[in-house]
Amino acid sequence: KKIVTLSGDGIGPEIMEAGLEVLSALTECLNETYDIEAHDFGGIAIDHFNTPLPESTLDAAKNADAVLLAAIGHPKYNGAKVRPEQGLLQLRKALGLYANVRPLKIYEELKNFAPIKNVSEVDFVVIRELTGGIYFGAHELEETKARDINDYSAEEIKRIMIFAFETARKRSRKHVTSVDKQNVLATSKLWRKIADEVAQDYPDVTLEHQLVDSCAMLLITNPQKFDVIVTENLFGDILTDEASSLAGTLGVMPSSSHGESGLALYEPIHGSAPDIAGQGIANPVGMILSVAMMLRESFNESAAAQKIEDAVEKTFRDGYRTKDLGGTTTTQALTKAIIARL
Amino acid sequence: KKIVTLSGDGIGPEIMEAGLEVLSALTECLNETYDIEAHDFGGIAIDHFNTPLPESTLDAAKNADAVLLAAIGHPKYNGAKVRPEQGLLQLRKALGLYANVRPLKIYEELKNFAPIKNVSEVDFVVIRELTGGIYFGAHELEETKARDINDYSAEEIKRIMIFAFETARKRSRKHVTSVDKQNVLATSKLWRKIADEVAQDYPDVTLEHQLVDSCAMLLITNPQKFDVIVTENLFGDILTDEASSLAGTLGVMPSSSHGESGLALYEPIHGSAPDIAGQGIANPVGMILSVAMMLRESFNESAAAQKIEDAVEKTFRDGYRTKDLGGTTTTQALTKAIIARL
Numbered sequence: 001k002k003i004v005t006l007s008g009d010g011i012g013p014e015i016m017e018a019g020l021e022v023l024s025a026l027t028e029c030l031n032e033t034y035d036i037e038a039h040d041f042g043g044i045a046i047d048h049f050n051t052p053l054p055e056s057t058l059d060a061a062k063n064a065d066a067v068l069l070a071a072i073g074h075p076k077y078n079g080a081k082v083r084p085e086q087g088l089l090q091l092r093k094a095l096g097l098y099a100n101v102r103p104l105k106i107y108e109e110l111k112n113f114a115p116i117k118n119v120s121e122v123d124f125v126v127i128r129e130l131t132g133g134i135y136f137g138a139h140e141l142e143e144t145k146a147r148d149i150n151d152y153s154a155e156e157i158k159r160i161m162i163f164a165f166e167t168a169r170k171r172s173r174k175h176v177t178s179v180d181k182q183n184v185l186a187t188s189k190l191w192r193k194i195a196d197e198v199a200q201d202y203p204d205v206t207l208e209h210q211l212v213d214s215c216a217m218l219l220i221t222n223p224q225k226f227d228v229i230v231t232e233n234l235f236g237d238i239l240t241d242e243a244s245s246l247a248g249t250l251g252v253m254p255s256s257s258h259g260e261s262g263l264a265l266y267e268p269i270h271g272s273a274p275d276i277a278g279q280g281i282a283n284p285v286g287m288i289l290s291v292a293m294m295l296r297e298s299f300n301e302s303a304a305a306q307k308i309e310d311a312v313e314k315t316f317r318d319g320y321r322t323k324d325l326g327g328t329t330t331t332q333a334l335t336k337a338i339i340a341r342l
Numbered sequence: 343k344k345i346v347t348l349s350g351d352g353i354g355p356e357i358m359e360a361g362l363e364v365l366s367a368l369t370e371c372l373n374e375t376y377d378i379e380a381h382d383f384g385g386i387a388i389d390h391f392n393t394p395l396p397e398s399t400l401d402a403a404k405n406a407d408a409v410l411l412a413a414i415g416h417p418k419y420n421g422a423k424v425r426p427e428q429g430l431l432q433l434r435k436a437l438g439l440y441a442n443v444r445p446l447k448i449y450e451e452l453k454n455f456a457p458i459k460n461v462s463e464v465d466f467v468v469i470r471e472l473t474g475g476i477y478f479g480a481h482e483l484e485e486t487k488a489r490d491i492n493d494y495s496a497e498e499i500k501r502i503m504i505f506a507f508e509t510a511r512k513r514s515r516k517h518v519t520s521v522d523k524q525n526v527l528a529t530s531k532l533w534r535k536i537a538d539e540v541a542q543d544y545p546d547v548t549l550e551h552q553l554v555d556s557c558a559m560l561l562i563t564n565p566q567k568f569d570v571i572v573t574e575n576l577f578g579d580i581l582t583d584e585a586s587s588l589a590g591t592l593g594v595m596p597s598s599s600h601g602e603s604g605l606a607l608y609e610p611i612h613g614s615a616p617d618i619a620g621q622g623i624a625n626p627v628g629m630i631l632s633v634a635m636m637l638r639e640s641f642n643e644s645a646a647a648q649k650i651e652d653a654v655e656k657t658f659r660d661g662y663r664t665k666d667l668g669g670t671t672t673t674q675a676l677t678k679a680i681i682a683r684l
């Protein structure tokens with residue numbers, strides 16, 4: 001099996017190394033062997049190839065069984081014509097990765113770091129539509145006016161809804177919260193109609209609608225109410241970042257992105273943190289848990305994935321904390337501590 | 343001076359009554375007398391006139407010195423062709439109310455109700471652009487696809503920026519956080535450019551840019567960092583509801599909306615809460631503080647406004663709590679307690 005790794009910028013290379021160390025420590029428990037192929041992507045690709053997504057990288061990704069991405073971006077590209085983030089949008093679109101999965105788990109041991117008083121029993125996953133909406137409509141920028149177009153087709157909405165209902169069906173509460181702004185947007189009216197239609201095929205799953213503004217409030221006042229949240233691209237961008245604040249640190253949160261081809265991409269949800277790059281103090285847990293998601297979702301290695309997740313939990317329980325969690329454990333030392341607990 | 347009142351639906355009439363009682367209790371300290379003229383708006387106007395914003399209501403509002411709105415909406419209009427919210431959007435547009443002001447204040451006495459651990463020294467105001475963007479672009483809904491158009495002109499952005507910088511200039515920290523999604527949207531690129539231009543004219547005010555996703559996180563993890571937040575219509579809708587969660591209850595939050603004509607509209611930010619309508623248990627504080635905002639911002643009655651705000655604070659200090667705050671004080675009793683402390 002082939003895994004393409006895109007280390008990207010900032011702390012990307014450091015955390016990718018950590019993720020791959022954990023993967024290789026597991027070699028003996030895995031059913032397959034994995035070929036790892038590293039490629040340039042993001043800012044580093046702009047520096048080398050003048051584009052954030054070189055053809056060679058895209059070709060390699062298309063031919064891989066899974067793509068592992070660390071992080072991209074650097075302030076030096078702010079305002080530039082060619083920017084790292086464009087590569088990320090192009091890659092998502094080119095690989096057809098329409099379903100972005102961001103699970104929220106609060107570690108008992110990290111509760112102190114949550115800004116919210118009551119995070120007991122918070123356990124939900126956000127399914128964000130990733131290849132449609134205002135991200136991919138035309139963007140027209142002139143001197144004195146600008147326009148963005150927000151398009152959704154019934155087909156695009158239907159496949160992400162099915163993805164969300166399938167996800168809910170596998171969870172114990174089997175509850176979907178569909179988020180839109182149907183009192184204002186045409187795309188949201190269509191969104192809600194399709195959600196209701198798809199729900200017909202899932203009598204075992206309950207469906208609830210929330211407006212995006214209410215949802216932004218409920219995520220803080222009553223996060224326990226959510227099980228599976230499904231929403232469109234822009235709302236998902238905002239709500240997943242907001243939801244991540246419940247965990248206390250962005251540094252521990254993984255994600256996966258799926259499409260129709262079976263190829264999937266895995267990445268921590270945090271950014272490239274250029275301010276701490278190269279110091280060996282980045283929290284590698286988001287990356288390491290992205291490796292676990294990859295093993296479970298792309299390679300059917302649930303046992304190995306669980307091993308990683310348990311080891312991370314143990315490591316926190318044993319008091320290891322990187323700088324973002326107020327500690328002094330280095331990236332390397334934390335990775336070693338996790339490996340020792342596999 | 344003429345005030346048009348729009349009680350609207352659900353708890354609207356009960357809280358409007360409370361607001362007007364407080365206003366009339368202040369008669370002796372006010373420099374002017376006020377004519378109050380009540381009109382139908384929202385669901386009740388649909389029932390009476392088949393439209394949420396009858397011409398007679400709009401005409402009266404246009405000829406008023408200020409408009410007081412309680413709340414509109416009821417689930418019975420969900421999915422209907424004509425809906426109460428449409429009236430609100432039409433009214434904002436017809437009165438040219440482009441600047442929506444939502445101050446966030448955390449009452450010392452209500453800190454227990456805040457879901458966030460550390461709300462000390464949170465004190466910011468959100469300025470939301472209210473008559474542009476995706477709310478007012480074309481909405482096209484077909485059987486299998488839908489489209490919304492997000493338009494902003496430089497002029498629209500400039501006037502809201504000036505409003506925000508003027509607001510910041512009057513505050514002690516003099517800091518503006520402009521929120522956009524400039525790594526994706528053309529309208530956000532224009533937004534950021536104009537923000538930078540307007541900032542040139544305000545050397546005494548500092549300007550910072552945040553992406554909307556980061557902002558949604560920072561509102562929870564570091565709300566102390568904000569002084570004046572300025573953002574476009576849709577982002578403002580989401581972020582103000584999110585921010586309101588910091589206060590512990592929506593029930594205490596007022597807002598004002600301003601335009602070029604000098605006419606302004608005042609309303610609590612909560613909805614019409616049809617589930618508790620008619621029971622006399624609604625929290626009237628958001629409405630009462632909207633009256634205070636009206637006195638200060640439309641009628642230059644700062645002393646009277648301050649009296650109301652101090653009385654509300656004292657009432658909380660003396661332990662009065664409506665149901666949303668876990669107490670049993672009725673709408674009437676709370677209003678009387680506030681009046682007794684004026």
Ligand SMILES: CC(C)[C@H](C(=O)O)[C@@H](O)C(=O)O
Pocket residue numbers: 085088089237525526555
């Ligand atoms: C970098 C940016 C374009 C991207 C997005 O908005 O999708 C990021 O915020 C994310 O959530 O993955």
Ligand SMILES: CC(C)[C@H](C(=O)O)[C@@H](O)C(=O)O
Pocket residue numbers: 183184213427430431579
């Ligand atoms: C009722 C709705 C159209 C409105 C909006 O989205 O502007 C409301 O949520 C608000 O924030 O005033």
